[in-house]
Amino acid sequence: MMGVLSIKIIITGAVQGVGFRPFVYKIAQQFDLLGEVYNDSVGVVIIVQCTQTQFDKLLLSLNNDAPELSRIIDISIVDNYQDDKVYKDFSISKSRKGKASAVVLPDACICNDCIDDITDKNNRRYGYAFTNCTNCGPRFSIIKEIPYDRKSTSMSVFTMCKQCEKEYQNPIDRRFHAQPNACAECGPKLQLxxxxxxxxxxxxxxxxxxxxxxxxxxxxxxxxxxxxxxxxxxxxxxxxxxxxxxxxxxxxxxxxxxxxxxxxxxxxxxxxxxxxxxxxxxxxxxxxxxxxxxxxxxxxxxxxxxxxxxxxxxxxxxxxxxxxxxxxxxxxxxxxxxxxxxxxxxxxxxxxxxxxxxxDRDIVNRVDDSVVRHVAGDLRVIRRARGYAPTSLPFPKGFEECAGLLAVGAELKNTFCLLTESQAIVSQHIGDLKTLESYQDFQDNINLYQQLYETEVKHLACDLHPD
Structure with missing residues (x-):
């Protein structure tokens, strides 16, 4: 077919767990694109077969209409992508693993739509304490590994009921591929x-x-x-x-x-x-x-x-x-x-x-409340934790050799920073390392970050304090 392009698009940044794949799927339906979208350890990958006009519209939407919780660091385009697949439609495919550079998202507070759900007596989630969607809810606190999928979180032990599964599979539902999706019938329960x-x-x-x-x-x-x-x-x-x-x-x-x-x-x-x-x-x-x-x-x-x-x-x-x-x-x-x-x-x-x-929903990763203050017209983060951490700071090209550098932070009010090939990852607030338990938590988090970002510590940066 004349004029058809075969293109691979690799999107890095905070693009997993925010409804990015459903967002791409909806664009594909709107513009009659063929191909697939999936998560991997880098971020989100789109394979698309389309005309130049369709591709221009897709790129414009990716840049201007991305989900609220997402943060795009880079969009890499591979022209003339050789793919043996013959696509008859556009689909969301299973996640794949590769060399990690994806961003692990912080937890996000309940959104207004979910507040409406839990306060509406006619809604099936009325009064349900674990309601969430792609725009809100737990992320870092429940993740065990990337890519961010339900099986990689503490929600893996909860099997979705038919209604939740229907929402999860419905491209026009805001819970489409919302990994922690649940309701009172199938999800976590309170106990007193x-x-x-x-x-x-x-x-x-x-x-x-x-x-x-x-x-x-x-x-x-x-x-x-x-x-x-x-x-x-x-x-x-x-x-x-x-x-x-x-x-x-x-x-x-x-x-x-x-x-x-x-x-x-x-x-x-x-x-x-x-x-x-x-x-x-x-x-x-x-x-x-x-x-x-x-x-x-x-x-x-x-x-x-x-x-x-x-x-x-x-x-x-x-x-x-x-x-x-x-x-x-x-x-x-x-x-x-x-x-x-x-x-x-x-x-x-x-x-x-x-x-x-x-x-009975396990907390995988400990994360305290963040503390901030507005000073001299600007935000001052006093304790960087829930909602802000992990924080990803992307590098320009040329810093690849710094991968594996760990800045261990201070003994008091500790946070640390791990450098990968493409970004610096600032941890959540760990706290004062005065006790064995606190120091063990510090070590556990370093091990966690190495696992999540598939980056082994090779160098240490620290001050000369004897402790």
Whole structure:
């Protein structure tokens, strides 16, 4: 057929787990393209047979209309691609492995569409605490290896029901190839226990948890990247008890509010700070106090408070039920890493928490809450973690020989950076390496990054501190 081109397009960047393949599929249907699209360890690969006009339209859409969570680093084009396949349509093919340079995406807070789902009584996901789609939900916290597919995540143990499978296979559905897709019938489940691990029998776990918090109880909550210890910010005795039980005398507690209007009851919030609060990363934003309505025990002798908004469906449902702000602090013993599994939480936090809000979706990778501040007209990241990490910084050509260099970071407030052939990967916040457990977590994360990015450490960059 005269005028038909055979082209291979390789797209690198944050293009896995964001609905990029479904996006390409829809373009292909729109422009009557033949070929296939698939994930590999580099990113997204498109094989297309089309006319020059069709190809120009495809390229324009790739550059201008890519999914919201995606970030394209490079589009490489191989003209006159020799392919023995004869394509009769366009399809999404199985992922393939190769030399890794794909970007592992940070976790993203719940999107407005999923909020509509969990608050609509006529929706089958009404009140479901693990609702997500290609535009939101867990990414880094559940991934074991790349390419990013369900079988490579902690969602692999949950088999999709017929309705979820139908959504997953439907090109016009926003859950088309959404890897963590699930519902109450087939997905992760909540459970509520006391401090001894005994199940609390209740019809609605979120409502019961809210009731316990309103009674002044401390609840350990399993989030996306680890456990938090929670109590109501309005109950002074609960805040004091949390400080005493955790042996945290003065360090400020973070807060979670239902929405920005609730934050504004206690803090001054500029337009830029409101943008940070509602950003997809959903970080803790340090804000200037507007008054002293909240307990002084939350942030003793501080002029600012750290607020975040609900970033998961579970947190959103809980805050809707509570109708007031929640204290949320990292679920761990002092100087140890944040706890990520249920049994460890019961063992280590049983003398701090009165109750435990658990679930059965494993957290593969520990990731704490990010902390940011708006200073002098710009964003200042104080703790780079959930929503921001891992951070990929692409290299120009010429840095290939730097692959395998590991910058180990500092002993306090540790993060590290691993260089691959094409990018520098900045880790999530690891924390202070004061204990054996923290140092082991540091080593485990280095091993994880080597595995994810198929890059073996060959050189170390460190300071001359004797430790």
């Amino acid at each position: 226990t006391d401090a001894l691990g005994k199940h609390v029998v209740t019809k609605n776990i979120v409502e019961k948890t809210a009731s316990l918090l309103k009674q002044g109880k401390i609840v350990a909550i399993k989030g996306i990247g680890g456990f938090h210890l929670a109590c109501l910010a309005s109950i002074e005795s609960a805040v004091v008890a949390l400080r005493e039980r955790k042996h945290r005398k003065h360090k400020p507690f973070a807060l979670m509010a239902r929405d920005v209007s609730m934050v504004k009851q206690y803090c001054l919030v500029s337009d830029q700070e409101e943008y940070l609060l509602t950003d997809r990363a959903s970080p803790i934003v340090l804000l200037t106090k507007a008054n002293d309505l909240l307990s002084k025990q939350i942030a003793p002798k501080q002029k600012s408070l750290g607020f975040m908004l609900p970033y998961s469906p579970l947190h959103y449902l809980l805050l809707q039920e509570l109708g007031e702000s929640l204290v949320l602090t990292s679920g761990n013993q002092s100087h140890n890493p944040q706890i990520i599994d249920n049994q460890s939480a019961l063992n280590e936090l049983g003398k701090i928490a009165d109750y435990f809000l658990l679930h």
